Structures are given as C-alpha cells and as structure tokens.
Amino acid sequence: MFNMKPPFRMMIASNLTDGHPRNSLELMDELRPLYGTERQFTREVVESHLQSLKAVGIVRDDEAEVDADGRLLVRYAITDFGRDKLRSSL
Amino acid sequence: MMTTSATIAQLKERHDLAFAKKGLAWALGSGMIWGLEGVVLGMALALAPFADSPLWLLAPLTASCMHDCTAALWTLAYNWRTGRLREVGRSIFSKPGRFVCLGALCGGPIGMGGYLVALKLAGPAYVMPITSLYPAVASVLAMIFLKERISRRAWLGLGLCIAGAFIIGYTPPESGVSDHFYLGLGIALLATIGWGSEGVLATYGMDLIDPTVALNIYQIVSGVFYLFVMLPLLGGWIVLSSALTSTSGLILVGAAFLGSCSYLLWYRAMNMTGVSRAMAMNITYALWGILFSALLTDVEITRNLIAGAVVITIGMVLVVGNPKEIANLRNVA
Numbered sequence: 001m002f003n004m005k006p007p008f009r010m011m012i013a014s015n016l017t018d019g020h021p022r023n024s025l026e027l028m029d030e031l032r033p034l035y036g037t038e039r040q041f042t043r044e045v046v047e048s049h050l051q052s053l054k055a056v057g058i059v060r061d062d063e064a065e066v067d068a069d070g071r072l073l074v075r076y077a078i079t080d081f082g083r084d085k086l087r088s089s090l
Numbered sequence: 091m092m093t094t095s096a097t098i099a100q101l102k103e104r105h106d107l108a109f110a111k112k113g114l115a116w117a118l119g120s121g122m123i124w125g126l127e128g129v130v131l132g133m134a135l136a137l138a139p140f141a142d143s144p145l146w147l148l149a150p151l152t153a154s155c156m157h158d159c160t161a162a163l164w165t166l167a168y169n170w171r172t173g174r175l176r177e178v179g180r181s182i183f184s185k186p187g188r189f190v191c192l193g194a195l196c197g198g199p200i201g202m203g204g205y206l207v208a209l210k211l212a213g214p215a216y217v218m219p220i221t222s223l224y225p226a227v228a229s230v231l232a233m234i235f236l237k238e239r240i241s242r243r244a245w246l247g248l249g250l251c252i253a254g255a256f257i258i259g260y261t262p263p264e265s266g267v268s269d270h271f272y273l274g275l276g277i278a279l280l281a282t283i284g285w286g287s288e289g290v291l292a293t294y295g296m297d298l299i300d301p302t303v304a305l306n307i308y309q310i311v312s313g314v315f316y317l318f319v320m321l322p323l324l325g326g327w328i329v330l331s332s333a334l335t336s337t338s339g340l341i342l343v344g345a346a347f348l349g350s351c352s353y354l355l356w357y358r359a360m361n362m363t364g365v366s367r368a369m370a371m372n373i374t375y376a377l378w379g380i381l382f383s384a385l386l387t388d389v390e391i392t393r394n395l396i397a398g399a400v401v402i403t404i405g406m407v408l409v410v411g412n413p414k415e416i417a418n419l420r421n422v423a
Binding site for chain 2: 004005006007008009010038039041049051052053055056057058061064066072074081086088089090
C-alpha cells in the first residue's frame with residue numbers, strides 16, 4: 001500500500017529467496033540503498049533479525065567464519081517453510 | 091583445519107545459546123516489570139476519578155484506554171530514537187501487520203475489556219482461575235498454528251506457573267451470585283481466549299516484523315479502539331477528561347512507561363523463546379506483583395504467597411529446562 005517498502009525483517013528474508021546463503025554484512029551491502037539512511041540499519045539489528053528468523057524456521061544457518069574482529073559471521077539460507085511463509089505474506 | 095571447524099561449531103552453539111538465554115531473561119524481566127506496573131496501576135486506580143464507586147466499569151476501562159494510548163506514545167518515542175519510526179508505518183499496512191492488529195483487538199478490548207466486565211458480573215473468585223489459564227490456551231494455539239515445540243517438561247512447568255499464579259491471586263468466593271453470573275463466566279472464557287490468541291497472532295506477525303514495531307502497532311490499535319469505539323459507547327470521555335488533569339493520570343503515565351518496557355521485553359521474548367515459554371515466564375508477574383506490593387505498600391506476606399512463590403519457581407525451572415533446546419522453536423522445515 002502507498003508504494004511502501006516492505007518491513008525490514010521481511011526484506012532481509014526476501015533477499016535470501018534466490019537460494020544463495022548470505023551473512024549479515026553481505027545483506028547490509030544489498031539493502032543499504034533501501035534502508036541505509038535509517039538508524040535501525042546496523043549490524044546488530046540485522047543479526048538479531050536473522051537469529052529470530054532462524055529460531056522460527058524461516059532461515060537456517062549455513063557456513064560460518066570468524067571475521068577480522070574475531071566475531072562469528074554466519075551465512076543464512078532460506079528454508080522451504082520460509083519461502084512459503086514469504087509467499088503467503090506478500 | 092579440524093580445530094578451526096570445531097571452534098566455529100562451538101562458537102555457533104554458544105551464539106545460539108546466548109540468544110536463547112537472552113530471550114528467557116527478557117521474558118522473566120517482562121514478568122517482573124509487569125508485576126511492578128500492576129502495583130503502580132493499583133495506586134492510580136485508588137485515586138479519583140477512578141476510585142469513584144459508581145464508575146465500576148467505566149473507571150478501569152478509561153484507565154486501560156489511557157494506559158494503552160500513553161504506552162503507544164512511549165513506544166513510539168523509543169522507535170523514533172532507534173530509527174524504527176518509518177518501520178511502524180510500513181509494517182501496519184503489511185499482511186503480517188494485519189495479524190498483529192487482530193492480536194491487538196483480541197488482547198486489548200476482548201481480553202482486558204472482557205476481564206473487567208467478567209469481574210463485575212461473576213466476581214474474582216470465579217474469574218481469576220478461568221483467566222489465569224490464558225498461557226495454556228496460548229500454548230495450545232501456538233502448538234496448532236505455529237507448530238511450536240513444547241516438551242512434556244515445559245507443559246508441566248507451565249501448569250505449575252499457572253497454578254502458582256492462581257494460588258497467589260486466590261480470593262474466596264462471596265456468598266450469592268449475581269443475575270448475570272453465567273454470562274460473566276462466559277465473558278471470562280472469552281477474555282482468556284482473547285489473551286491467548288493475542289500472543290499467537292502477534293508472534294505470527296512478528297515472524298516477519300520487528301517485535302518493537304509489532305508492539306507499537308498493538309498499542310496504537312488497542313488505544314484507538316478504546317478511545318473512539320469503547321469509551322464513546324459507554325460515555326467514558328467524561329472520566330478521561332477529569333483523569334487527564336489529576337494526580338492519578340500522572341501516575342498512569344508512569345505505569346504506562348513500565349507497561350511499555352514490560353511488553354517490549356515480552357514481545358521480543360515470544361520471538362526468541364516461543365510463545366509458551368515467554369507466557370510461562372510472564373505469568374510470574376503474580377509473584378513479583380505481591381513482592382513489590384509488600385515493598386511499596388502495606389500488603390502482608392501470607393502463606394498463600396509463599397506457597398504460590400514456591401510453585402511458580404519450580405514451574406519456571408521446568409520451563410527454562412535446557413536452553414539449548416530452544417535453538418529451533420518450531421516443527422517446520
């Protein structure tokens with residue numbers, strides 16, 4: 001409605017529907033043109049959304065690595081349930 | 091290479107565990123703050139204009155209206171501060187946002203409104219046990235509609251938390267029943283289903299919406315419904331206008347702040363630990379409420395309180411169980 005952007009969490013999940021797992025930093029690079037000016041656009045918020053999406057089964061974790069700061073960087077992939085959920089939520 | 095893989099696996103496990111533990115801590119925090127909020131709310135309701143006896147129903151409904159409207163403003167300020175203001179607008183018109191709106195109507199006017207009416211018609215001795223079952227209703231609904239995993243131990247813990255809340259809140263029945271006694275029981279049941287549905291509908295929406303934003307939608311919808319539908323129907327704007335300029339109104343603003351903090355933690359927790367666990371931890375407000383009452387007012391510590399506290403504590407331990415089991419909340423693939 002009113003040509004609005006989708007909610008941020010929904011958009012994060014939507015970006016994974018192409019089947020390629022991504023981590024929070026890669027997702028932020030993709031979503032920066034849309035949400036980059038908002039104060040909610042932080043790594044902590046994106047990671048919190050991804051963990052919540054994982055807890056409810058919309059995404060699953062994939063590969064992981066440790067970044068230069070020693071922080072865990074997990075890649076997430078969409079699940080079949082997540083794909084169906086997104087389809088029915090649009 | 092083996093060592094690196096093992097370290098990453100351990101880090102991932104620790105990462106998931108920290109998330110689950112944080113959710114449980116927030117759920118418990120929501121119960122504690124809700125208990126404190128109840129005491130502050132009680133202070134406001136004991137003052138004019140809410141304390142005037144002819145306003146038995148209008149007064150608490152007006153207080154609920156003021157509470158939800160003010161809480162909506164507090165959360166709006168928080169969302170503005172954290173850069174989520176635009177998110178409120180875009181979420182309210184999304185499909186998941188509609189489920190949150192529906193949850194707001196179930197929890198606010200049906201849940202709280204129904205509870206207040208039932209209290210008047212059937213009395214607390216009968217209404218309290220019925221309405222304290224709302225976490226069980228929510229857990230059954232979560233299991234059916236959200237496919238939430240609930241172990242037998244968690245069910246037992248949930249049952250104990252409900253029993254403990256009932257023991258603490260127990261009021262002996264008064265002799266004689268009103269003409270609308272059975273109607274009151276029916277409305278209490280409706281309120282229980284309303285509260286139970288609220289958590290499930292909100293959590294369904296929060297799968298794809300930020301919990302802070304979902305909470306704000308809940309408060310806005312509930313507040314607007316009270317303000318423009320319920321109160322005009324009952325003529326409650328008169329009470330509202332006098333409450334706005336009274337000391338009780340000011341106390342209510344403080345209670346609404348606490349209510350917002352509590353709900354904020356609860357909504358986030360439902361999304362992190364599941365509806366059933368978050369509800370079980372939240373219902374411990376019955377325990378915290380009495381403890382805060384003992385600290386801030388002249389309520390005495392009774393045998394019922396101690397028995398209820400012990401039962402709730404055992405229930406909490408069983409619900410928390412092994413936080414590692416919370417990493418995946420649902421039976422979905």
